[in-house]
Amino acid sequence: MPEAHRKLERNAIGFVLAIIVVSSIGGLVEIAPLYTIDETVESDPNMRVYTPLELAGRNIYIREGCYACHSQMIRTLRDEVERYGPYSLAVESKYDHPMLWGSKRTGPDLARVGGKYSDFWHVAHLINPRDVVAGSVMPAYPWLARNPLKISDLGDHLAALRKVGVPYTDDMIANASADAFGQASPDASQSSGVTERYGNDTTVSAFDGVPDRVTEMDAVVAYLQVLGKLTKAAETEGPAGQGG
Template sequence: MAEFFHRKLERNAIGFVVAIVAVASIGGLVEIAPLFTIDETVEDAPDMRVYTPLELAGRNIYIREGCYACHSQMIRTLRDEVERYGPYSLAVESKYDHPMLWGSKRTGPDIARLGDKYSDAWHVAHLINPRDVVPESVMPKYGWLARNALRTDDLGLHLKAMSRVGVPYTQEMIDNATNDAFGQASPDSSFAGGVTERYGEATHVRAFDGDAARLTEMDALVAYLQILGKLTDAAQPKTASAEE
């Protein structure tokens, strides 16, 4: 009976088109309907801050090197995931991520809450040769990042592009992007003060690769890794005093 109906439908062009539209509409409705309540389902995070130019440059390097192919950045609500990686990820934590890097494959661990879990020196050693700190690691080496000077002359354009898609970078941030990238990795320079002024006192300002004299791709990537999960405290458990 089903085979007869299917053959009859295939021979009726108009009926077949209508059936396709109906099935596609169901799928579309399932995807679109939740968007009507997105304002009610996405959490509010008034303390959310944007990536600094150096962190954004590090994120671009992370994408360029394909790190997202082995590391997800989305902790599920499953108990074992929360116990291993920390509080489950919230939608608001990715509001300034373009593109999203949630991922699904975990050749390596999820890094959604990697920020401040290890020292800068650990990250540098891990990226230069992962086996030095994690003997069983299958991660490739990224030692050249410590030798590559970071390109900064186009960072203002990167911030401007992000502002076009809704990231609230101010014109002052865009104009000072190059200096802020240098200042964040050179705490003793005259540019360091501008970084905390524009991005907040909690911003990491230090020589991420251990050498304040040079700004490298290693600086940028480590700066990015150290801010993961730290752009907002929205996912952190509220203490009793905070709730009161």
């Protein structure tokens, strides 16, 4: 075998062809399953898209590098399911651009953090994590409560996502700024439009506790509160709703 290997290395054309063959096998293994993606990826016709406020919060979450310490992917292992809930399904990230599954866990997985804590808890946690989790190593993000959220260009964000397959309607795009304000201002006239466009289960709340303004804190908390709640597909997937 060593002699055959030496001959192959000395034959430049043969060596290149051997590399191509081996690489093709690896590529085939990775690419072929994609042709059956319709059979392997779950579907949920009732899954809703992110509201403009939630999408803005997701953008801030990415901007601040939160994905570097928190994954959004619950594996099928028993201890993962017992700690975090039903394992993650591909359909749950259908409208995520980019997806944030990740693997790094300096902090806990956030795939199903939506509704686990109150808005007040999230605000306190983001302003100073040690106030609610004594041993936390998470950085503080107090400026989120001070920074007003830029909502004037949210329609453009929705329009861009529609180009890559997210089913935002013309009505959603046209009312993006108003819906962002309305979702964080329960008493405002714009709040009713949010549930009309995104569904009655959409949370309308003064997320940061101050209803007459929209801050980056409103957006981030709105995003965290919807994680794992865009679809109920995971609740019915597999035995006992969690694959085991």
